[in-house]
Amino acid sequence: MLLTAPFWAQAQADLQKLDAYYQKALKDWNVPGMAIAIVKNDSVVFAKGYGVLDQQKGGAVDVNTVFGIASNTKAYTSAALAILVDEGKLKWDDKVTKYLPWLQLYDPFVTKEVNIKDLLSHRMGYQTFSGDLLWYNTTFSRKEILERAKYLKPTYGFRDGYGYSNLGFIAAGQVIEAISGQSWEQFVQERIIQPLGMTRTFTSANQLKGVANVATPHANPEKENGKPVPTVITAWDNWNPAAGIFTSVLQDAKWLKLQLNRGTYNGKRIFSEASSHMMWTLHNSTPIPAQNSAINPSTHFTGAGLGWMLNDYQGRKIIAHGGGHEGMNSRTVLVPEEKLGIVILTNSMSSIMSPIATYTVDQFLGITNGRDWSQFNLEMAAKNRAAQKAEEAKKPKEKAEKIKNTRNLNAYVGTFHSPMYGDAVVTLQNNKLMLYLPSAPALGGELTFWKQDIFNLNWKNNFALLTPTNVRFLPGPDGTLTELRLDANNPDFHFSELEFTRVK
Template sequence: MRKFFTVILTCLSLYASSQTPSFITNDIEVYIKQGMKDWQVPGLAIVIVKDGKTVLMKGYGVRDIQTNEPVDEHSKFFIASNTKLFTGTALAKLEVEKKLSLNDRITKYYPDYKLYESTSTGLVSIRDMLSHRIGTKTFQGDFTFWNTRLTRKEIMNKMRLLQPSKPFRQDYGYCNSCFLTAGEIIPKVTGKSWEQYITDNILAPLEMTESAALSNDASQHSNMATPYTTSYTNILNKVPYDKWDNLAPAASIVSTVSDLSHWLLFQLDSGRYNGKRIMPY
């Protein structure tokens, strides 16, 4: 299984006391360095926020083992499936603004959309897509879409070929193409592409100036982490950057822990950032 050169930890929130816990001040350095050794991770970045403040933001190790360039708080990473949180937030915002309902059926926006079974096709909603409950197994079909030249619409069309393993809405099966489909509702109701809407309505208001909604040009970014894998050899080997923009609403955002601290503060302050309401609820 492919493993990226770096690991980003973005969602650790602590509630215990008004003071910074001793785990952060005394133990986390040891914990991180041991984890890097155990998992052969050359470098990572971490941000921790508590009580509306950033209590730790730091890079560890290197972002390229050939050049030994260090990881810092501005080093860029693929945030992979953390992208789904941005897509879900965008859709929730549009629902509050009454531009859509999460219960809207996909066929309302894409009349030719189909799943394997006709009954599921007629019922499947945005909410179902966000909940990973169309009846397929976890990752079923997903990895035939990575690193391909298929367009987003072509991937959506191929979902009709995925034979479910469970009845519709009965069980959970992690599904990247489901999030793609949900995200592609955004252009239908806003007139903007998913990536432009995310940039204008989330990244820009949160002052996430080091982030990008798409990742296909990752190699051109400054201070970009290099991908490696230990698969099959148990030795770090450099690999190409993945091409995920055709599944963008599920996986494509590139960011830094400096920017992601803004995202965490926004999430933990009920949709506000720097005293300004970003989410309309």
């Protein structure tokens, strides 16, 4: 639905212009479906769905269509901890081991000192997405994931850098459970979702069975300008405190109101104003690249709050976060001084959300002749692709020659073990090498020879977040193959963290 005249008077922006802009952007970015809601002065002044639920099956997206909000969930987890702080059951500076005494990280000092704020502001020492393979399609529980985190290595000093950490929020979920005696799902449902009346909001993908009007996720097309490829929603309950919520824009608009009202919804206090200020305080600043400063000269600071990312823009403080599920990307933007909130949910893996959110903020700030952020970002992406192709063209091409494997295939067969991840089992079936990962049964696949001791891994399931991957075998001093590595240029997962050594 597009909200009509009485609401427009409150909006202070041309909503018809925005509506047309969103429709054009949907086509320009090749996105199957999208829904947007805007809250202004404690009212939903705009809400509308665009496009289709499924590129192949159709079905119209509307304001009640359910999408995965992925990492926008992190702010819900922070708010759940804020409730416990308000009740005197937790302090923001409490050491995590007070509640999770079994937790061990890469260093005894860090293990002892890491606190709740560290978990929520991405400053524990890990590189961005470190350890995410521990939850991705694995059988590990949240506790098992965190028990294995001790094998992860830091890339910067404790509290001396930034590395986006889903594991920090999985740990935060475990703290909630330890204090409340309820699972993260139960606590968030009872203390946040139900009081807000968010009746079509779910804390697990497993709750979507039988639910109508749910968007289908889509992988990026294999060919440039191709149609996005429908895929399926995968339930990863072990990462729910970091990214597990599914909801609609009309539902999430209630959450925006709660945030903009500093913890109050319809006169009911959910968390305190003091906790709101704490979550919106900069706890971990991040540098601004020169290119970003040139594009947005009005931005002077960026960094992490607690469950939120913060920056300034056009003289206003921006509270925001993005979300990337497998086949669904989203964005939430709050401008507290303007009492403005925006949520954009999509069933694609494009980056459409950020530019149209910025354009929307511009319109509400009265910057009507500003940059066309959607077109600007599309052009930037096209330039980057062209530059990448030019670089690839400069590289010397390998001669097309037939390379033979000098080893018998049986030399690769065996069990290789990673202390962090478990086993990687290579078998020979019908003269074909197969990789099996017991910790992640949905992964693995057939190995086809590429060059000496390196094989292409043909993933048995075409998950949208997987990229071309090689399996590389390493010989020991006597020439026998003693180690196994997975090599992938994957922006979401560090396969290099998995170091497998032959055990049989």
